[in-house]
Amino acid sequence: SQQGEExxxxxxxxxxxxxxxxxSYKTSINNLQWYRQNSGRGLVHLILIRSxxxxxxxxxxxxxxDTSKKSSSLLIxxxxxxxxxxxxxATLDTGRRALTFGSGTRLQVQP
Amino acid sequence: xxxxxxxxxxxxxxxxxxxxxxxxxxSGHTALYWYRQRLGQGLEFLIYFQGNSAPDKSGLPSDRFSxxxxxxxxxxLTIQRTQQEDSAVYLCASSSRQGARETQYFxxxxxxxxx
Numbered sequence: 001s002q003q004g005e006e007x008x009x010x011x012x013x014x015x016x017x018x019x020x021x022x023x024s025y026k027t028s029i030n031n032l033q034w035y036r037q038n039s040g041r042g043l044v045h046l047i048l049i050r051s052x053x054x055x056x057x058x059x060x061x062x063x064x065x066d067t068s069k070k071s072s073s074l075l076i077x078x079x080x081x082x083x084x085x086x087x088x089x090a091t092l093d094t095g096r097r098a099l100t101f102g103s104g105t106r107l108q109v110q111p
Numbered sequence: 112x113x114x115x116x117x118x119x120x121x122x123x124x125x126x127x128x129x130x131x132x133x134x135x136x137x138s139g140h141t142a143l144y145w146y147r148q149r150l151g152q153g154l155e156f157l158i159y160f161q162g163n164s165a166p167d168k169s170g171l172p173s174d175r176f177s178x179x180x181x182x183x184x185x186x187x188l189t190i191q192r193t194q195q196e197d198s199a200v201y202l203c204a205s206s207s208r209q210g211a212r213e214t215q216y217f218x219x220x221x222x223x224x225x226x
Contacts, residue, residue: 033214041200042219043154088153092213098144098167099215101153 006089006102014110019076021105023089024069030092032065033099034074037086046074046087081111113137115218117203123224124193132188132221136205143186144204144215145178154202160186193225 007022025032031050035043049056049065049072056063062075076083086106090099116135124130136143142161146154156170160180171177175193180186190197200222204215 031213035217043202043204043217045214045216048214090154096167097142097161097213098156098159098170099154100156101146103153 006087006105008105009103010106010108012108012110013079015079015081017079019079019083019107019109021074021087021089021107023072023074023102025072025089025091025100025102026070027091027100028094029067030094032063032072033090033092034061034063034072035088035090035101037088037104043088076107079107079109081109083107084109115203115205115216117201117218117221119221120219121222121224123226125226126195127192129189129191130193130223132190132201132223134186134188134203134205134218136184136186136203137216139183140205140207140216141183142206142213142215143180144206145186145188146202146204148200148202148220150199157188157201190223193223195225198223198225 005024013019029051031048033048034046036046037043047058047061047063049063060077065072086104088104089102118133144159145157148154158178159167162183163180175191178188200220202217202220204217206213206215
């Protein structure tokens with residue numbers, strides 16, 4: 001079953017704007033990861049944040065994690081048309097090895 | 112180096128037929144995962160292999176679904192007596208054992224359509 005809920009389900013912005021996506025989860029986790037998917041096929045790993053970390057940066061990506069609220073956010077700064085894709089959060093739950101995915105946010109960046 | 116590969120890319124079958132989906136993980140990766148993604152949805156976990164044993168099969172939706180893995184290499188997901196509800200993209204991922212920093216690398220998926 002899916003435990004992650006992502007918000008918004010769809011987001012449309014102009015090139016150059018920032019995009020923020022949120023993810024909530026329900027259980028205790030080891031880490032939370034964000035993935036990107038183009039055209040409904042393979043997923044590309046973007047960033048991993050451990051449960052004892054609060055914020056992490058990678059290039060134009062900024063991820064925050066609030067374990068007390070069981071939520072995470074992904075910020076993409078200075079968006080580009082090539083960022084158009086679906087973005088999924090996934091949690092590695094305590095005691096498990098498989099990831100539990102959210103339902104995803106479809107991001108459309110207009111050139 | 113080569114990433115995770117899956118075959119076939121696309122498979123169209125008739126209801127009631129059996130299908131086999133193949134996954135070649137990244138060389139040296141001990142863990143292998145199968146997920147299913149229905150149209151417009153997130154990924155559902157199916158089964159996880161560590162080496163050639165499957166400690167977690169909790170996601171297999173019915174006894175029509177089975178998977179095996181030879182050594183720390185190729186895995187095959189078999190769906191018997193396919194139903195239309197089995198139509199989805201089946202994604203495979205592999206990872207090396209890195210504990211809490213584990214990153215899963217995904218293949219391109221097999222798109223299955225059951226008519």
